[in-house]
Amino acid sequence: MKNSEDTFEKIKKEGKEILNNVKDDSKKFSKKEIEDGKGLALLSYIGFLVLIPYLGEKKNKYVRFHALEGMNLFIYELILGGILTFVNIFIPLAFLRSLFSTIVSLICLALSIIGIINVCNDQAKELPVINKMKIIKK
Secondary structure, eight states, X not given: OHHHHHHHHHHHHHHHHHXXXXXXXXXXXXXXXXXXXXXXXXXXTSGGGGHHHHHHOOSOXXXXXXXXHHHHHHHHHHHHHHHHHHHHHHOXXXXXXXXXXXXXXXHHHHHHXXXXXHHHTTOOBOOTTGGGSOSSOO
């Protein structure tokens, strides 16, 4: 029993490190810039709606930051969706296909929620996991 508790604590610690080990650019933006851009920044983490702030807002740097984060997440969601479609052809067991799809979907959902929480807290933090492998850079 002690071994499983140690393992759980180790996983919990590593998870916190992954979530907290991201670059925070919050101090680069003024309060006015954050307040003016909060609505559009929220759209950055809602699927294809990221296109609205990504293509529409060029002046507000806070919105631009979140639009780039959201666009990277959206691109990864598209890539993973394509991979899942391809993998579904070759995995004969429906249970495994379903499990794999659910895990990927939950990870993407969790990253979107983290992004929305960052916007609501007036923060400009990179998204964990994908922050090391950005497709679109500043």
